[in-house]
Amino acid sequence: MLRLRSVLILSKLNTLQSKRFEALSSFNSFHHDSSNQSPFNVAIFWDLDNKPPNSFPPYDAAVRLKAVASTFGVVRYMVAYANRHAFSYVPSAVREQRKERKLLNHLENRGVVARVEPYLCRVCGRRFYNNEKLINHFEQIHEREQAKRLNQIESARGKRRVKLVGKFAMKMDKYRNAVRDVLTPKVGYGLGDELKRAGYWVRMVSDKPQAADTALRNHIVDMMDKRRVGCVVLVSDDSDFVDVLREAKLRCLKTVVVGDSNDGVLKRTADAGFSWKEVMLGKAKKEGASVVGRWKDRDILKRLEWTYNPEMEKKEHGLDGEVDFEIDDREIIEGAYGKDDNFMQEKDSCAWWELDSDLRSSKSH
Structure with missing residues (x-):
């Protein structure tokens, strides 16, 4: 019975030790798996x-x-x-551009500056040699048309609304692409739209x-x-x-x-x-990869951290209520080698300085 208990104890201890070594040896595999998460x-x-x-x-x-x-x-x-x-809010660079544009419009109106290539309306294709005339044309015609289209879509419901959105989709996209270059926003510099x-x-x-x-x-x-x-x-x-x-x-x-x-x-x-x-x-984008690598390494180290909890170890490996670890080493030795080993203990019971000859002579007398 003692031999069976000792063998069971040794086998359980070996399994515990082997599992801990497996956890440490699988560091590279954990790192490979984390990269695929x-x-x-x-x-x-x-x-x-x-x-x-x-x-x-x-x-x-x-x-x-x-x-x-x-x-x-x-x-x-x-x-x-x-x-x-x-x-x-309007940045200083945008304010300077607006001042330059205003001055150039004033010179064009007075005939001091003549434009070589005309201004082109990107909605209807008409050409103007004066920027202010292009702006007036865009506001009076295309901006009003855009407002009418939006009102029709807002007032429609159901299938009619869907049909109108599909019908005006290309015209509305064309207007949005053109208005960004022609009209200067009255409020801001297009922050929300951008x-x-x-x-x-x-x-x-x-x-x-x-x-x-x-x-x-x-x-x-x-x-x-x-x-x-x-x-x-x-x-x-x-x-x-x-x-x-x-x-x-x-x-x-x-x-x-x-x-x-x-x-x-x-x-x-x-x-x-x-x-x-x-x-x-672009420096932040380059450093982002190294930051993610540090995060992954830190997560792997946290997963590999091990703390000894005797109650959890007993429950995980089925040692709770089956084996009593408080067994004397003498019982393990006796269970492993049998009772025949008592002869060796009796033989070595005398002091080390006593010679075998002296022991035999004392027993003969």
């Missing part, structure tokens, strides 16, 4: 009130930002929040203080609650979003911040941070 669902949340693309064209900035976010996973959501003041053209969902909020921050924060929390994203890319330098980033990290989400503040609290809290200059120059 499905990528994160990435969501871009842009605080336009705090971080508008002042020094860069809005469309180019939006496209490059999406390219950087795509290195972390699949970009599923792109959201931008701002109030009307952010959309009415972001929409890049695929972003743009939302204008009220003019109340912190309205955009509150709406953006609630949107991020809602996405986390519904478990739709694995990586959050926040474009802001506002320290009010620190709690949201910390909450995202507690939920094991990856966090990336894009802003101009190099030593800000947001970048210290997030897993990675980039500046607008790095995004526009």
